[in-house]
Structures are given as C-alpha cells and as structure tokens.
Amino acid sequence: xxxxxxxxRSPASAPGTRDAAGSRDGLVVYLSASGTxxxxxxxxxxxxxxxxxxxxxxxxxxxxxxxxxxxxxLERAGVxxxxxxxxxxxxxxxxxxxxxxxxxxxxxxxxxxxVPSLLGYLAALRGxxxxxxxxxxxxxxxxxxxxxxxxxxxxxxxxxxxxxxxASRFVMVRALRLLKRRCDVAxxxxxxxxxxxxxxxxxxPPAVPVLNAVDLSRFSPSGPVADLDEMxxxxxxxxxxxxxxxxxxxxxxxxxxVFLRAVALLPRELRVRAYVVSGAVYETDGSQWALDxxxxxASSLGLGDRVAFTGFAADAPSVMRALDVVVHAxxxxxxxxxxxxxxxxxxxxxxxxxxGGATELADDGRSALFSxxxxxxxxxxxxxxxxxxxxxxxxxGAAAAIAARARFSLDRFAREVQDxxxxxxxxxxxxxx
Ligand code: GLC
Numbered sequence: 001x002x003x004x005x006x007x008x009r010s011p012a013s014a015p016g017t018r019d020a021a022g023s024r025d026g027l028v029v030y031l032s033a034s035g036t037x038x039x040x041x042x043x044x045x046x047x048x049x050x051x052x053x054x055x056x057x058x059x060x061x062x063x064x065x066x067x068x069x070x071x072x073x074l075e076r077a078g079v080x081x082x083x084x085x086x087x088x089x090x091x092x093x094x095x096x097x098x099x100x101x102x103x104x105x106x107x108x109x110x111x112x113x114x115v116p117s118l119l120g121y122l123a124a125l126r127g128x129x130x131x132x133x134x135x136x137x138x139x140x141x142x143x144x145x146x147x148x149x150x151x152x153x154x155x156x157x158x159x160x161x162x163x164x165x166x167a168s169r170f171v172m173v174r175a176l177r178l179l180k181r182r183c184d185v186a187x188x189x190x191x192x193x194x195x196x197x198x199x200x201x202x203x204x205p206p207a208v209p210v211l212n213a214v215d216l217s218r219f220s221p222s223g224p225v226a227d228l229d230e231m232x233x234x235x236x237x238x239x240x241x242x243x244x245x246x247x248x249x250x251x252x253x254x255x256x257x258v259f260l261r262a263v264a265l266l267p268r269e270l271r272v273r274a275y276v277v278s279g280a281v282y283e284t285d286g287s288q289w290a291l292d293x294x295x296x297x298a299s300s301l302g303l304g305d306r307v308a309f310t311g312f313a314a315d316a317p318s319v320m321r322a323l324d325v326v327v328h329a330x331x332x333x334x335x336x337x338x339x340x341x342x343x344x345x346x347x348x349x350x351x352x353x354x355x356g357g358a359t360e361l362a363d364d365g366r367s368a369l370f371s372x373x374x375x376x377x378x379x380x381x382x383x384x385x386x387x388x389x390x391x392x393x394x395x396x397g398a399a400a401a402i403a404a405r406a407r408f409s410l411d412r413f414a415r416e417v418q419d420x421x422x423x424x425x426x427x428x429x430x431x432x433x
Contacts, residue, residue, distance in 0.1 A: 026058060026059070026134070026135030026136070026425065027058060027059045027060070027061065027132060027133070027134040027135055027136075028051075028058040028059070028060050028061075028134060028135065028136045028137075028138055028421060029060075029061045029062075029063060029129060029132060029134040029136070029137050029138070029156075030044060030047075030048065030060065030061070030062045030063070030138045030139070030140065031062075031063050031065075031125075031137065031138070031139040031140060031141075031144040031147070031148050032044055032062060032063070032064040032065060032070060032140045032141065032144065033065050033140060033141025033142070033143045033144040034064070034065065034066060034068070034070065034141060035064045035065065035066030035067050035068030035069070035070050035071050035083065036066075036068045036069060036070060037068070037069040037070050037073065038249075039163065039336070039338045040140055040141065040161075040163040040164075041069075041070040041140070042338065043161075043163070043189070043212045043213075043338075044062070044070070044140050044161075045070065045073050045074060045077065046212070046213050046214075046215065046410055046413065047413065047414065047417055048060050048062060048074065048077070048079045049077045049079065049410075050213065050410040050411070050413060050414030051414045051417065051418060052077075052078070052079060053414070054414055054415070054418060057414075057418065058135070058136075058418075058421065060079055060080065061080045061081070061082065061132060061134070062074055062079060062080070062081040062082070063081075063082050063083075063084050063125070063128065064081060064082070064083050064084070065083075065084060065085060065086045065091070065143075065144070066083065066085055066086060066091070067083050067085070071083055082128070084121070084124060084125060084128065086121065087114075087117035087118075087120065087121060089110075089113065089114045089117050090114050090117050090118055090121060090143075092110075093107075093110060093111060093114050093143070103170075104170065104171070107171060121147070122147060122150055122151055125147060125151040126150075126151040126153075129151055129152060129153050129156065130153050133153060133155065133156070134153075134156050135156065135157065135425055136156060136157045136158075136159060136421055136424060136425070137152045137156050137157070137158050137159070138158075138159040138161060138421075139158070139159070139160055139161065140161050140163070141163075142164075142166075142169065142172045142175075142176075145160045145172075145176060145179075145183075146172075146175050146176070146179060148160070149179035149182040149183060150179070150182075152182065157184045157185075157424040157425070158182060158183045158184050159183070159184065159185055159186070159187060159420065159421070159424070160176075160183050160185075160186040160187070160205070161186075161187045161189075162186050162187065162188045162189065162193050162194075162197055162207070162335075163189050163193075163335055163336070164193070164335050165192075165193060165196045165333065165335060165356070166193075166196055166197055166200040166201075167196050167197075167199045167200040173200045173201075176200065176201060177200065177201045180201045180202075180204065180205055181204075183205045184205055184424050185205050185206055185207075185208060185420060185423075185424060186205050186206070186207040186208070187207075187208055187209075187210050187417065187420055188207045188208065188209045188210070189209075189210070189211065189212050189335055189336040189357060190209055190211060190335060190336050190356070190357025190360050191209045191357070191360055192333065192335065192356045192357040192359075192360065193207075193209070193335045193336070193356075193357055194207035194208065194209040195207075208420055210413065210416045210417055210420070211336070211360070211361075211407060211408065211413070212336055212338060212341065212408070212413060213408050213409060213410040213412065213413035213414075214338065214341045214342050214345050214404070214408045214410075215410065216345055216404065216405060216408065216409060216410070218317045219316075219317045219320065219341075219342045219345035219346050219404075220317070220345060220346065220347075220401075221321070221346055221347030221397075221401050222321075223317055223318065223321060224315075224317075224318045224321070225318055225321045225322045226313065226315065226318040226319045226321070226322045227322070228243065228245070228275050228277070228308065228310055228319065228322045228323075229273075229308065231310040231311065231313065232275065232308035232309055232310045232311075234305060234308050235305075237271070237273045237305075238271060240271055241271045241272060241273050242270075242271060242272045242273075242324045242325065242386075242387045242393075243272075243273055243275060243322065243323050243324050243325070244263070244272060244273075244274050244275070244323065244324065244325040244326075244327060244383060244386075244387070245274065245275035245276070245277055245319075245323040245325070245326060245327065246259045246274075246275070246276055246277065246278070246326075246327045246328075246329060247277040247278070247313075247316065247319060247320070247323075247326060247339050247343070248277075248278055248328075248329075248330075248339060249278060249288075250278050250279075250288045250289040250290075250291070250294075251287060251288055251289075252287055252288060252289060252331075253287075253330055253331050253332045254278075254329065254330055254331075255328075255329030255330050255331045255353060255373075255374070256276060256278070256289060256294055256329070257297065258329045258331060258353075258374055258375070258376050258379060259274070259276075259327055259329045259379070260274070260276075260294075260297060260298050260301055260303065260307065261301065261376035261380075262327075262329075262376040262377075262379035262380040262383055263301075263303060263306060263307060263380075263383070264301040264302065264303055265376060265377065265380035266380055266383060266384055266387065267384065270384070270387050270388070271387075272306065272383075272387050273305075273306060273307070273308060274303070274306060274307045274308070275307070275308050275309075275310055275323065276294065276298075276307065276308070276309045276310070277310045277313050277319055278291070278294075278309075278311075278312065279291070279311040279312020279313075291309060291311075294309070295309060316342060317342070317346060320342060320343050320346035320348055321346050321348075323343075323348060324348070324349065324386075324393055325348065325349045325350070325351065325383065325386050325387075325393065326339070326340075326343035326348045326349070326350050326351075327350075327351050327379070327383070328340050328343075328350065328351070328352040328353055328358065329353050329371075329373075329379065330353045330355075330358070330373065331353070331373055331374045332355070332356075332373075333355035333356025333357075333358075333373075334353065334355065334356045334357060334358040335356055335357050336357045336358070336361070337352065337356075337357065337358040337361060340352050340358055340361050340362065340368070341361055341404060341407075341408045343400070344361070344362060344367060344368065344400035344401065344403060344404040344408075345400075345401065345404035345405075345408060346401070347397040347398060347400060347401035348397050348400065349368075349369075349386055349392070349393040349394075349396040349397045349400070350362065350367075350368040350369070350396070350400060351368065351369045351370075351371050351379065351382045351383065351386070352368050352369070352370060352371065353371055353372075353373040353374075354370035354371060354372065354373065355373045361407070362400065362403060363403070366396075366399050366403075367396065367399040367400040367402075367403040368396065368400060369382045369385075369386070369396065
C-alpha cells in the first residue's frame with residue numbers, strides 16, 4: 001500500500017491548523033473517497049478552511065483516496081492532507097445504477113475479487129488512524145462511510161457526512177444499516193437528505209441537516225465577467241440578447257436535454273442565447289453525455305446558433321455573472337444543488353427543478369422560480385417570462401443575493417458543523433433537527 005504525503009508540514013506548523021494537544025476540539029480526520037473537486041469535495045474544502053479560521057477550531061487532517069484538484073487545493077489552503085490511494089480494483093467498485101438481481105450478482109462478484117485489496121486498504125487506514133488517534137473521524141462518500149465504520153479506533157467518534165440520498169442505493173443502504181451502530185451522527189446537506197437517511201436506517205444515528213456554504217467572497221454579484229461567446233467560439237449576439245445557461249457536469253440526470261427542449265420551445269422572435277457550460281471532467285460512460293452527442297441533439301431540435309457550448313469553465317463565478325438566467329434542470333431530486341446556491345450568491349435569476357434539497361435553498365417566486373422536474377414545457381414558460389421581463393430578473397436576482405448571504409455563509413456552515421463535533425465530544429448528541 002503506497003501512501004503519499006501531499007503536504008510535508010506537520011499539523012502544528014501548518015498555517016490554519018493547530019496542534020492536537022493545544023486544540024480544544026482535538027484532531028478531526030476527514031476521509032475523502034475522491035481527489036477530484038466535485039460538489040462534495042468542494043464542500044469539504046470549504047469546511048476545513050472555514051473551521052481552520054474559527055476560534056478554538058480543531059486540528060485537521062484529510063486522508064484522500066486519490067491525488068487531484070482537491071488535494072492540491074487543500075495543500076494551498078494549508079490544510080494537512082495525505083493520500084492513501086485506492087487500489088484500482090477498489091476505485092472501480094461502486095453501486096451506482098445497480099438494479100435487480102443481475103446487477104447485484106455482478107457487483108458481488110466484483111466485490112469478491114476486490115476483497116484482498118480492500119482488506120489491505122482497511123489495514124493501512126486503520127494503522128493510520130490508530131497512529132493519529134483522532135477525536136473525530138468525519139467521512140465523505142459512501143465507500144468511505146463503510147471503511148470509516150470498520151477502521152475507526154475505539155476511542156474516536158464517527159460522523160458520516162451525507163451528500164446524496166441513501167435509501168435508493170440498493171447496496172449502500174444495506175451496508176450502512178449494518179454498520180450504523182458504529183456511527184455517532186450523520187450530517188446531511190439538506191433536510192431532504194436527512195429525512196431520507198431516517199427512512200434508510202431509522203433514528204440512530206441521528207441525521208442533522210446542515211446546509212452547505214459557498215465562498216461568498218468569490219461568488220458575488222460584482223467581479224470579472226466571462227466572455228461566453230468567445231469561450232464557445234461564436235459571434236457576439238445582438239445587443240439586448242438575454243443569456244440563459246445551464247452550468248452542470250455532463251451527468252445525464254442534470255437535465256441538459258430538458259434545458260435544450262425548453263429553449264427550442266421559446267418563440268423565435270425572442271432575443272435569447274442559451275449556453276451549455278459543461279465539459280468532460282470525468283471519463284465518459286453510459287450515465288454521462290458526450291459533448292458531441294449533446295451538440296447533435298441541439299441541432300436535431302433546430303437550435304442553430306441559439307445555443308452555444310463553452311466547454312468546461314474553471315472560473316464559475318465569472319460564468320454565473322455573464323448569464324442573465326441560470327437554469328438548474330436535474331431530472332432526479334437534487335440532494336442540495338451547489339450550482340443553485342452559487343448562482344443565487346452571484347445575484348442571478350435562477351430557475352430550479354423543484355425536488356429534493358434544491359427546494360430548501362430558495363423561496364419560489366421570491367428568490368428563484370421553481371419548475372417541474374423533467375417538464376420542458378413548464379421550464380420554457382418560466383424562461384419566456386424571464387426573457388420578456390427584465391424587472392422580474394432584476395428582482396429575483398437581488399432577492400437571491402440577499403438570501404444567499406443569509407443562508408450560505410462559510411461562517412454559519414463551519415459553526416454548525418463545529419457544534420455537531422463539539423456535541424459529540426461533550427457527549428450531548430444532538431437529535432435530528
Ligand atoms: C452531491 C449532491 C449535490 C450537492 C453536493 C454537495 O454532489 O449530488 O446535490 O450539491 O453533493 O453537497
């Protein structure tokens with residue numbers, strides 16, 4: 001098992017972290033199932049940097065299962081990080097999309113082949129945790145929830161940080177039910193995910209909803225504005241054209257298809273350009289669009305230069321600011337929906353697909369418009385109203401920026417997680433809130 005210390009400094013000497021002995025809250029070890037910067041990892045980055053800045057905050061160490069943008073960003077932020085890489089066979093193991101007896105059998109066979117590597121990984125993780133003796137182990141990602149429950153030292157408390165719905169995951173729901181006694185508390189990114197966890201395993205461990213944060217110093221109404229037309233390689237549209245966009249990974253359930261269908265339903269006389277701000281971040285498989293496939297779909301709808309594809313955009317805030325309307329179109333209930341919170345923080349008019357945690361982020365008609373998931377006609381009618389009415393866009397955007405400041409601050413997020421950690425250490429467990 002190869003271990004790579006991505007950050008050479010000791011926790012005591014790293015800026016923003018404190019020595020375990022000198023810290024009131026002891027050491028928190030976070031386990032991340034991924035080294036990329038998807039939603040859950042960005043939240044982990046916010047959490048560790050937010051806690052590092054709080055008075056009496058804990059010493060912190062992140063153990064990541066792969067190197068990548070997450071580990072590099074943690075290094076830059078001065079958070080201690082160690083990579084304990086998944087063996088490849090374990091990295092490929094997942095229950096996403098597993099359905100029916102055939103799927104379960106296949107997964108069982110793959111899991112059986114992975115057992116020796118898994119045991120090796122577990123032993124290495126257990127050794128690392130024993131050596132650091134954390135007060136709290138805080139896991140991110142289903143595989144890490146399982147491994148954390150099996151590897152945590154007897155004296156450590158365990159927090160499962162849930163970013164996704166559990167009850168519908170055929171294998172994981174069973175695994176977590178089996179292991180739930182080893183977990184002290186689950187933090188859920190929305191009430192909706194907390195309710196789902198309760199359905200999955202009952203009242204213990206309690207599931208406490210803590211809404212994510214966004215970095216309000218970056219995601220704000222003023223700042224640099226991206227040139228989306230240049231990024232997409234197309235001519236600037238006529239003055240007064242309203243820009244609407246979907247900013248999402250290429251996962252099919254993010255609803256690009258619904259978005260494009262809705263754009264195709266808009267009256268031709270409206271001056272509007274639609275942008276697909278997505279690039280291939282992960283390897284393409286059946287659950288993701290290939291960009292060419294999406295382009296072909298757009299031209300089959302006759303969209304022509306009404307739609308532009310920018311590819312992946314590294315600087316999300318400047319993209320948000322370039323759009324008049326940001327569309328969230330997920331076809332499945334969204335556990336939280338970081339893009340919604342980010343667009344709101346940038347003062348954009350947002351249309352969201354009203355299911356799951358997404359509905360907890362804004363108020364329908366005040367700080368966003370709620371649409372019916374998978375319904376292109378409903379989405380088109382919201383878009384038409386927004387394209388025709390600049391005052392409505394203005395009003396929604398202003399209310400969204402105010403709501404975002406109140407709901408999504410890093411300070412509120414770090415404090416609420418710190419409260420959960422502290423209640424564990426003082427033995428007063430919070431009930432589901
Ligand atoms: C997961 C969820 C997404 C959420 C993110 C951060 O990726 O699917 O809804 O925004 O985690 O919690």
